[in-house]
Amino acid sequence: MQFNVQDMTCGHCVAAITQAVENAFPQAKVSINLEQHRVVVDNVDDAAAVQKIIEEEGYTPISAE
Numbered sequence: 001m002q003f004n005v006q007d008m009t010c011g012h013c014v015a016a017i018t019q020a021v022e023n024a025f026p027q028a029k030v031s032i033n034l035e036q037h038r039v040v041v042d043n044v045d046d047a048a049a050v051q052k053i054i055e056e057e058g059y060t061p062i063s064a065e
Contacts, residue, residue: 001047003039003061005054008032013059020057021050038064 008017011034018030021041028050029042039061041050047063054061 001041001044001050002064003041003051003054004037004064005039005059005061006037007060008034008037008039010034016057017054017059020053024049024053 005013005017008014014032014034017039018032021028021030021044025041025044027043031040031042032038033040039054044050047065051061051063
């Protein structure tokens with residue numbers, strides 16, 4: 001699954017999102033392209049749950065699927 005997260009702007013943002021998703025889904029593979037504001041999460045089937053986790057970190061994810 002992919003999300004555009006336009007308000008993700010720095011390394012801290014990347015770390016916060018990655019840690020939050022991996023804490024909730026230890027099997028998750030999180031890839032982030034900061035320049036494109038793109039978050040890709042593999043090995044997780046619940047896009048709504050991942051989106052909520054990113055929102056709870058203070059960001060605004062938009063599904064890019």
